[in-house]
Amino acid sequence: MSVSINSILDRVRREPPIQLPTDFNTWYLYAKLPQIRYTALVTTLLYLIYSVVEYQIVADYHIERFWLHAVLVPITMATVGILTHMPKHHRAMLMLLLLAPIAANAVNVYLNLDSGHFSYFSPELYLSIMWTFAISGLRLRHALLSALISCGIILLASFSAKLPTDFFWLHLMWLFSAFSFGFVSALVLEKVHHTLYEKHMELAALASHDPLTQLWNREKMAMLFNDENQRAIEQDSSISLIMLDIDHFKVVNDVHGHETGDIVLQHFADILQHNVRKQDHIGRFGGEEFVIILPHTTGAEALQVAQKLQQRISQYQFPTVGRKTASIGVTEARYAHEPLSQLMRRADVALYQAKESGRNCVMFVAKELASA
């Protein structure tokens, strides 16, 4: 299946941005969920087929075989598959995935080791070790724990059983090979996922930051706003928005050059970062326009923050250019689910009013086209 860059860009434009997990453990689990789901489905089906084949070929068929291969394993694996859809139960899902091969191997050894036909059934053990490491979707450390316990049980039972010597050594050889290949492939897979995760995080950082100021860009601010809006709805609290624009910034570029303009923008971003709370989100929306999302903040509180920022900016000594001022527009989300674009429009109206009022001031717009 070939994926063109255009189809990816199309999808990115069509679908709303989503927040991906940022810690490796959660990221890895989410990357592995489809593998766990389909492996569980295929394993369920194969065990059902296996139980029919087994019924046909095993002369002294015991009811335990039926319970294990036709009932217990399929139910366990089907449960694993269902739990992949339930984030709250992912720990239980991983526990089942870790324990299921141990139980299956222990029962296999118990049923077949002394049957005289162990060589018919031992391949299931080797396959199970490979399955645990490379197919199940378990993390390396969990797969290693599961496979070590399985191998411990198999080895203990094999040493105490009276297996023919030539078969015994072959059995050990196959077990060792399954463990080695399984371990190596799980190790490599996990390393590959680590590299993918790092690249993914690098790209996510590049795609969410403004490269000049290191503030969030417009897309990331939209994601953060969605999250904050959701929280505000749940907690019945308000969100406010501050929009800032440096006054007569064109003059900086024209008189001192673009590089000095860039430095002024970076210092401006620093002032914002040092004068808002940790939970506030600051973004640069292009040019000399900056936006701050203030969660759990009423319009009146946001107005105070904006006035403090206006003061700090006007008192700041920017390199080369000295004092600069900013015009600031403030607004507040008036009802739940108000989209960012609507808030931005009101903040923009407030900002326009600040520019019209002679710049270096703060304006608050609570309702469309009404200022206070």
Ligand SMILES: Nc1nc2c(ncn2[C@@H]2O[C@H](COP(=O)(O)OP(=O)(O)OP(=O)(O)O)[C@@H](O)[C@H]2O)c(=O)[nH]1
């Ligand atoms: N150095 C630098 N300049 C930029 C950047 N992005 C936009 N600009 C400049 O910012 C200036 C914005 O000018 P205007 O929109 O006319 O606004 P202004 O001069 O600040 O005037 P008012 O906003 O009306 O006070 C333009 O000269 C743009 O070239 C950037 O990344 N770096």
